[in-house]
Every structure is written in C-alpha cells, then in structure tokens.
Amino acid sequence: MSIPVPEPLPPDLLQETAATFGLLSASVRLQILWLLASGESDVGTLAEATGQSVATVSHHLAKLKLAGLVRARREGKRQVYFVDDSNIVELVGLAVEHHRGPAEPKTHRARGA
Numbered sequence: 001m002s003i004p005v006p007e008p009l010p011p012d013l014l015q016e017t018a019a020t021f022g023l024l025s026a027s028v029r030l031q032i033l034w035l036l037a038s039g040e041s042d043v044g045t046l047a048e049a050t051g052q053s054v055a056t057v058s059h060h061l062a063k064l065k066l067a068g069l070v071r072a073r074r075e076g077k078r079q080v081y082f083v084d085d086s087n088i089v090e091l092v093g094l095a096v097e098h099h100r101g102p103a104e105p106k107t108h109r110a111r112g113a
Helices: 011-023 027-036 043-050 054-066 086-099
Strands: 070-075 078-083
Touching (some): 027 070, 054 070
C-alpha cells in the first residue's frame, strides 16, 4: 500500500510560512508569544518577565505586530499587547511540548497561578 503524496504547496505560501518560522526562531520572540498566550500585557511587564530591556522587547513586539502575530490596543498612556491568532498560540504550544522533558508538567499555566 502506498502512502499518498500531497500536492506541492505554492511558492508564495511556502515563503510566508518559512518567514513565520524565521520570526519565531528568536527565543525572546517565542517567549513573548508564550507569555502573551496567557493574557495581554504591556511592554514593561514583558521586559521584566523576559529579562530584556524595554527597548529590546519593543523592537521584538514591533516585528511580531508587523507579521500579524500580535496586536496592540491603547490603555491610557500604555500599549497593551495580545496574541490575535489562536493558531500561532497552538503552534508555539506544540513546539514547546515537543521539546519539553518528561519530568516537567505538560500543561501551560497562566502567570501567577
């Protein structure tokens, strides 16, 4: 019995998909998405949680926002960021679970829980 071979993907779709994986190859961006999957946050809180400067996190958030992976809304004087794509949250979760050791719990718990 032969396994069916899927149809090749269009080059533009492959390029866009590869670009998303390239964007997620920076561990700080992956960490930002992981944290935002638990709920919205501002730059200062994300900087503290990741151990990065506010300027560095702002730079990464701008890239994630430009790629359409996060969105922001104004709350007074600050910008609050959130993930607007459940598929990206699922992708990051699957990748983390793939690499997580067997001794660690397999659930993603919200910060402060």
